[in-house]
Amino acid sequence: MTQESVEELTDENTSKFVQTKDWNIHYNEAGSGPVLLMLHGSGPGATGWSNFGPNMKELSKKYRCIAVDMPGWGRSDACPPEKRDHVEAALQILDALGIEKAAFLGNSMGGITSARFAMAHPERMSHLITMGAGARSTLFAPAGRSEGIKVLQDAYRDPSPEGMRRLVDIMTFDSAFATEELVQQRSNSATSRPEHLQNFLDGLRGPRPVLDFSPLATSEIPALIIHGRDDRVVHFENSLNLVSIIPNSRLVLLNQCGHWAQVEHPKEFNQLVDGFVAGN
Template sequence: MPLQLTQESTSRFVKLPSGNVHYNVAGEGHPLILLHGSGPGATGWSNFGPNIATLAEQFTCYAVDMPGWGESDPVTPQDRDHAQTALEFMDELGLEKAAFVGNSMGGATTIRFAVEHPERQSHLITMGAGARGVKLFGAGDGPTEGLKILMKGYREPSIETMRELVDVMSYDSGDLSEQRAQERLDSLLAHPEHARNFLSGGRNPRDWPAEEAVAGIQVPALLIHGRDDRVVHYENSLRLCALIGNSRLVLLNRCGHWAQVEHAEEFNRLVTDFVHNN
């Protein structure tokens, strides 16, 4: 039976050179560092709340609010360095090696960490991660439907836009859509400085390693993507799978950008089996 955990009972803070960082921690065993995606109101708990209780039965789970999100310190896009923050986090907590699990933006950090600090990463797991390079099947060079709504959520914070966000992130937003929309709005309104900073600069080029660097990754990689992802097309994970030699791709039908939320049981099983057997 999964552990009975709450956001409050697992909440912690740590002071790093990158700033004051909030995280949720639970469980015992090999460390899993869970990195959330971008978007208004995103936090480690909002991205991985449905997974932590189950995964914590076999692993020590650290769901980190990266600087610029959640309860962590604000930072401008130009100044943020999430891979460096992750390294500082491991050093401060005494984690010699960890499996990284990253959704979307967190997936980019997970990939970059594998390029820059492979000796500290035992496994690379992404959901809905992007990739550099020309796309053949996706939406072209412009922002996707999901990214347009994500930006709208930052510019027009309201329950209506959060409902749009939850809907576009999911194949089927389900019975908890209203709760998730309200949680996102509450988090966004609690830290308006995060939204202002995000809108001030956009993407940091450090977030995305070059193709030749990705092709050199030796860490065992599990790439999970929703076939119906309207935010980051699954072609991105096809490209990552072609580049990373020791990788496998799981493409989930009837799944949007939040594989870990929409298919929580299957996601938990995939992560557990992969970390134990690779």
């Protein structure tokens, strides 16, 4: 891929679909080389492109970047909560695309999926990279829903531009990132798939799963844990918990950074990812 084509990457010209065993899954792809599988967070209107599009423009110069809309989000198949299994979905994506091993980049929910995938299928993962992933401990983090989680869930009930403006604002440290373009993009994406919204809300009625990440204590996969010091959605203590468990891991804690490290600090984020993957 030429430098010129990298700079011209758009959602439309990188858009693809793959039929896996259980789902028709949309993803954006650019570049060649080692595979970076990018998994988005759980917010309404979230897609692989909305979470990672700008990062792909730089990282695709050296890597094959695949930013997935997980089942239940974006342009991928709807998925009722009882059938939501993103670890299985990620495995099916790798199989359908003929990818033996990939580095996983997961934001928030995508980071949880990536950590769970590392426990279930370590032979298929080369590197584990998480940003703002929830790996609960209770020393300092709120016992109940965080301020950001409350806003996120409210945005599923009100995916209007006003609801999305509140969501984007709480996801970031600097309100300048809550641009009208991003707000409208997220609102349009959410309202275009009302079944995704309802399925997510239906899932809130069930018991909250308790995730055990202790098996990562024997993991040999190198891990880069990134978190914003000012994250109001997932407290950075979650990443302290992860880095305390995983033997071959390191934590980067960014000041003046909210829940979207890859959005607010894209240059540093891209350099961290490249240096980590190339050096391990």
